[in-house]
Amino acid sequence: MKKIAVIPARGGSKRIPHKNIINFMGKPLMAWTIEAAQKSNIFDRIIVSTDDVKFAEVAREYNCEVPFLRDINADDITPVSEATIHAVQQAEKYYNEEYDIVVQLMANAPIRNQFDIINHYNNFVQNDFDFQLSCFPFGWMNPWWSFKMNEEKQHEWIHPDAMKKRSQDLDKLYCPTGAIWIAKKELLLQAKTFYGPGYKFHEIDWKSAVDIDDYEDLDFAKAVFYLQSHQGENV
Known part of the structure; x- marks a missing residue:
């Protein structure tokens, strides 16, 4: 089975300008997701889907492919699933290859790591799910x-x-998070959303689920990152 990871990174963030490449703990924000995908050793292809030339340059600095810029679905209204689907279709044409599984990894979830990705992918495959979304408990x-x-x-x-x-x-109640969304490609193309027929949720640790939309989120994510990186120490 051929597997592609798509990292959506739109350039037009309003609450935090240029959010996906702001400095987060010493690296551009999107770099944490790129490296997590690479370290998972799951994917045949990892691409960043962006409409921003600067974002593409940063992604390439971290050895991630950006074979094309996003030519549609770059506004703040279109569901991110549609941008990912279009990126997969573009990639299949560009590389002349077909994928069986699509994994969407949002660039604004920097604490989600390779072990989270591996865990979610294994659960998806072992249970033969069609669609799987990450969630965390309140x-x-x-x-x-x-x-x-x-x-x-x-x-x-x-x-x-x-x-x-x-x-x-x-x-116990749970909340969806965009950290790790997985789908069988053909079914994703039919449904046009990761919330396709029979979609399932798989739990992720709340710390890994932290995503960044505004400056308060950014401060919170930095605090969580610091505490997690100092586990076992007297902080």
Whole structure:
């Protein structure tokens, strides 16, 4: 089976300009994902899908292929799955080869590593899933006790019945993350989304699931990275 990893890295981020190449712990943000994919030793092909010439240059500095620039789906409205699908189709034409499995690795999840990728890939193959998405369990915050609040500070509970229960009696809840999405290529092309028929979730450690969209996320990711890199030390 031929496997391709696609790392989407759009250049037009608004909340953090040039987000995918900002410095994160000594390297451009996208470099962490590129190296994780390379170290996994899973893929026949790893490409970065970007519309930005500078991003392409950075990717190549880390020995990742950018055979073409993204010519469509480069806005902030189009679902990232569509950009990945188009990149796979472009790659098949460019390299004159066909892929069986597509793995999408978001460039803004720098703490997800090669072991996470290997774990998710093995689970996907062993269970013969068609679509698999990463997720993580909610931690110290309890989504069962969430509420909306309007400008007048009036609140509305999202799960009012849950307020009658102790936290330990509530079901464990999970959140999707874009860290690692996997699909069989032909089915992905048909569904046009990784949320295709019968999609499954596979759990990832919450630290590996951290992604960066704004500066608060960036500060949080740096703190998590620091703590994880100093595990076992008195920090």
